[in-house]
Amino acid sequence: MKWLYYLMPVCIVIFACILTGKSIISGNMVFAEERVTGTVRSVEDINSKKDEITEQLQAMKAFFEQMKKDYDAKFEEMLSKITTLEREKEELEIKMQRNEEMFIVTGADTKTSVKPETEKPVMPQRDPIADTPLSTQSRLPSLAESMITPAETTTGRWSPTDPIYLWRSGQSFVDISFIGLFSLAGSTSDDLEELQVGAHDPIQRGFTVQQLEMAFEGVIDPFFKGNAYIIFQIDREGESFLEIEEAYLTSLSLPLNLQAKAGTFFTEFGRLNPTHPHVWDFADAPLVSGRFMGPDGMRNPGARISWLAPTPNYTELFFTVQNSHGETVRSFRFEDGLHGRQAFDLDDDEMRVRSMKDLLYTPRIVTAFDLTDEQTLMLGASAAFGPNSTGRDKRTIIYGADVYWKWKSRYSDRGFPFVTWQTEVMGRRFEAGPGDPDPGDPVLPDEVIRNWGVYSQATWGFRKGWVAGLRGDYVDGERFAESPLESERWRLSPNLTFYPSEFSKIRLQYNYDRILGGEKETEHSVFLQFEFLLGAHGAHKF
Numbered sequence: 001m002k003w004l005y006y007l008m009p010v011c012i013v014i015f016a017c018i019l020t021g022k023s024i025i026s027g028n029m030v031f032a033e034e035r036v037t038g039t040v041r042s043v044e045d046i047n048s049k050k051d052e053i054t055e056q057l058q059a060m061k062a063f064f065e066q067m068k069k070d071y072d073a074k075f076e077e078m079l080s081k082i083t084t085l086e087r088e089k090e091e092l093e094i095k096m097q098r099n100e101e102m103f104i105v106t107g108a109d110t111k112t113s114v115k116p117e118t119e120k121p122v123m124p125q126r127d128p129i130a131d132t133p134l135s136t137q138s139r140l141p142s143l144a145e146s147m148i149t150p151a152e153t154t155t156g157r158w159s160p161t162d163p164i165y166l167w168r169s170g171q172s173f174v175d176i177s178f179i180g181l182f183s184l185a186g187s188t189s190d191d192l193e194e195l196q197v198g199a200h201d202p203i204q205r206g207f208t209v210q211q212l213e214m215a216f217e218g219v220i221d222p223f224f225k226g227n228a229y230i231i232f233q234i235d236r237e238g239e240s241f242l243e244i245e246e247a248y249l250t251s252l253s254l255p256l257n258l259q260a261k262a263g264t265f266f267t268e269f270g271r272l273n274p275t276h277p278h279v280w281d282f283a284d285a286p287l288v289s290g291r292f293m294g295p296d297g298m299r300n301p302g303a304r305i306s307w308l309a310p311t312p313n314y315t316e317l318f319f320t321v322q323n324s325h326g327e328t329v330r331s332f333r334f335e336d337g338l339h340g341r342q343a344f345d346l347d348d349d350e351m352r353v354r355s356m357k358d359l360l361y362t363p364r365i366v367t368a369f370d371l372t373d374e375q376t377l378m379l380g381a382s383a384a385f386g387p388n389s390t391g392r393d394k395r396t397i398i399y400g401a402d403v404y405w406k407w408k409s410r411y412s413d414r415g416f417p418f419v420t421w422q423t424e425v426m427g428r429r430f431e432a433g434p435g436d437p438d439p440g441d442p443v444l445p446d447e448v449i450r451n452w453g454v455y456s457q458a459t460w461g462f463r464k465g466w467v468a469g470l471r472g473d474y475v476d477g478e479r480f481a482e483s484p485l486e487s488e489r490w491r492l493s494p495n496l497t498f499y500p501s502e503f504s505k506i507r508l509q510y511n512y513d514r515i516l517g518g519e520k521e522t523e524h525s526v527f528l529q530f531e532f533l534l535g536a537h538g539a540h541k542f
Helices: 002-106 136-146 287-293
Strands: 174-187 206-221 224-234 240-251 258-266 299-308 315-322 360-370 375-387 395-413 416-432 447-463 466-475 488-501 504-516 522-535
Touching: 002 395, 287 416, 287 447, 287 466, 287 488
Parallel strands: none
Antiparallel strands: 174 206, 174 522, 206 224, 224 240, 240 258, 258 299, 299 315, 315 360, 360 375, 375 395, 395 416, 416 447, 447 466, 466 488, 488 504, 504 522
């Protein structure tokens, strides 16, 4: 048994060694695993860091590329501006040199007495350069300019465009101008007056005095400005007559972008109707305008309110109320009636204005956009509501849409070169009653008659002072049409206009007329129109 005392310690030692050896092996294995795991994590971290740096490099590279593009674009823009400014500088230097030469010719004593060149406030025709709608900002400077004292505006030499001062109170003046519009016509039509639709068109073979216009324009006080246009005409029989075409006042200081107008004036309908014949691009009126608006255009006594919307682009609303009877509202209470009906006597108590529904109402909206630095687009829509003269409760509605586009080079010289395109389309809904037939005449039935028409024109100012134009017209026929004025027809009109200066123009125009259903379906007409301006005439609206 004694050997057991020696064996037990040995076993204990052996067992302890075995246990110790396991722990050592196990520890080594764990350490090894940790080392492997740590190595893997380190590789993943490196890869992640590498990806992050790569992304940052790509982002910085894209950023620098974008900066380079922006810089190149800005550089080109600045280079273009520098070129434009250098050109304007050269033009100013040339003008200054001319002024100095004029000063020497006129024998002035000192250079300080030369009047600085200022922008002419008046253009005799539609200004092809500054066709920009009035905005809130533009109205205020106009008022400020109108309040310049005579002492400030009369320094230096007198110019034909300077206003004529009637009352030198220091704040009031009136612009007086005279416009003469004449034409020489030749036509295959025996009666050119029946072929033309406008009262101011060339109406006979040979010479026609289309219009002699006296214009009075000026600021009344800080609250209103006034305009009056008196027309002289000579008819085919050589008799002269006079008419007040427009006379109205316009507010200057209403709040909330509002503007009021009152008097007798052209209705704000479409683009052509509110304008005078001497600013038209053609020698005569479009077919649809003469048919629906009337030979003299649609105008009457009344009032108009307009609101300039506070939008980034030009947007203005108009609402006009006028009398609905007379020669200048052909589609409404016109004394001759329409569509074969005889009009009721407008002096009849039943045909006078009995209530608000007997007036003529005309809403209009117009907006404009700058498509680019060189292009402008204007869109408009109009409507006119009122009674007509074929029945006591018969009404007429005229509705229309118009578009105007203009391109003008940024390097233009006095507005040239330029290209414009203008189109108006109109429709008319006419509730025709029996009218007022003579005894024995057949009574026509109640019916609703619809008509429509359109014109589209383009002009090209191809060089300074020279403008080429082309217009196409169409209008459908009226019921019971008895003359070319009422028949379905279309027309093509090319023309060429030369502006020797702002104060005169010469225009050559050819009309090819097709009258469908008439005895003679084709007519050819040629017009040579010439115009002059005396005095200061205010620029017309865009």
